[in-house]
Amino acid sequence: MPENEIKKAKEPFRFYTRLNLSELTGMKASDLGELLECLKKAPESAIYHHTHRFLQQHQYLSPEPPNDFAYWVSNVLGERRLGEHLASIDTIGFNNINDLRQKFISVIKDYLKENPSAKLKFASNEEALYFVKSISFIFPTNYLAYDLAEFLDILKKITIDSVYFHIFESRLRLAKGTNDFSKWIKESIGDSKLASDISKLDPYSYTLEELKDRIIKITEARLGV
């Protein structure tokens, strides 16, 4: 897109943010059998919490480890092979939390069939996996973009929580299938190429800061700035 042609959007893009509060569920797992039971029964917001928490709380650790289940199975139970299987589950390949939940369950079940003795490993009370769920609060910020230049400007200012909301939350938890940025850029700006470039990023393999920088760079390149 030539730099002198900044196209106005059909609809402006309102930046939202989402902040999480953790709520205890009262469910805990001390061994793989209990982990399976918890995975089956836990609310979606708990599966979400344990597969996305690391992105927020351990930015310096990202992109590894990608979820609490993998971390706990490897580091507390010492089942590193299963931990690796769980870590390599491609979270971005799932459009809703329940499919992701089923994937975790099937990977653990398959592993236990081949390695029944793994059932005997258990964690102390201090090291048990306590299931926590995320209560998400979503609210609009004061930022509104009417074209890509404004979008880029605002992107540089907003929190990683806002990036997180528009990339992860809307895509997966709200089962929208794509991310909000790509959707707006495609539908309101009409730039399918930029929309697709952003959509193709695997957000789970970046820290949130890196992801934000990456989207800024792609947009800058597209605008020729």
Added chain:
Amino acid sequence: MAKINEYIPVVGQPVIDDLRLLGEKLTGKVIQNINSTSVGGGVAEILNRMLPLLKELGVDARWDLVKGGSQFFEVTKKFHNALHGRREDVSRRDFEVFMETSRENIEELNTYGDIVFVHDPQPIALVTKKKDNKWIWRCHVDVSNPNRRVWRFLKGFISQYDASVFSAPSFAQDIPIRQFLISPSIDPLSDKNKELPQETIDSVLNKYGISKDKPIITQISRFDALKDPVGVIKAYKKVKQRIDCRLILAGGTAADDPEGVRVLEETREAAAGDADIHILLLPQNDIEVNALQRASTVIMQKSIKEGFGLTVSEALWKAKPVVASNVGGISLQVKHKYSGLLCHSIDGAAFELKQLLNNPQYGKKLGENGKEHVRNNFLITRHLRDYMLLFLSLYHNEDTVYL
């Protein structure tokens, strides 16, 4: 006291913008905090820092105290220890003393808040005054393995609240109300955590006659059996057989902690005859605590139980390597071998201290990782955000809330 905008260089402008938006959503609500002491101990410290900031964000946060005599505080200290799982002889008379003082407080204290935010067990019985306002019980204690008798007694009150807050996942209880998980925090701009010039650090060391000739191991804690100061001395003595070093045990006693004097005596006895052990009583001297932490080579927190163990975050914020017990909220702050070392025994602590003293580069890396972990998760700005979300959650039952 720092203003909210002074945190922008530490956490960034957008984080502060979000806090202001949340503050606006709480306009018109009065948040009434209630605890038992305005000085000493972690709860008073957190409230002293947070309330002015909440007010600046537009939240009408206030603070009231319950009263009690020495008998009452002796009983609540017993409760505290019993909740931590320590064997305590809690008699029927103790429960009576607790209820007598509670009745006086129920009569005298006006619970005017739209949200009444009660901290720890001392004011817990006030909830019997609950009308159509919202009540939260904030548990600052490690209740992963509580004395069942004391817990059952308190549970009768807790069940009457709208929500509860615990500091670590393992503290979750079988109670019929919502249980939120909120870690406490440190204030990076407070006297205890702000950057200090080397001259200040040196002058504090001079004041207490501590030479920098050897590596320094430090534990900052109240003199409380649950902080295991005698265990720290035993670990230090094992290290000392191989590596010449100093040990600093420094801390104060809280107004509601009558047991402190006895523990201090035991600690002094254990340290007798070793000039390299420095036992310092520092009630509420935050600059000195800060200086001692910054002067240290390794920081310890060898607690037997912890409500959370914020001294660990204080040490990590100063990029110091930490050896800490794997109890309470400490495992949230220290990821073993990544942002510090966790131990389970005196021998384990001694082994890890030696590792860190002999490998300064390893310690440096752990400290740097720890500082970033604290920046992301244990600063007061995150705590302000969680508390405001908690207040808002009382008016919403769903998992996804659109404000």
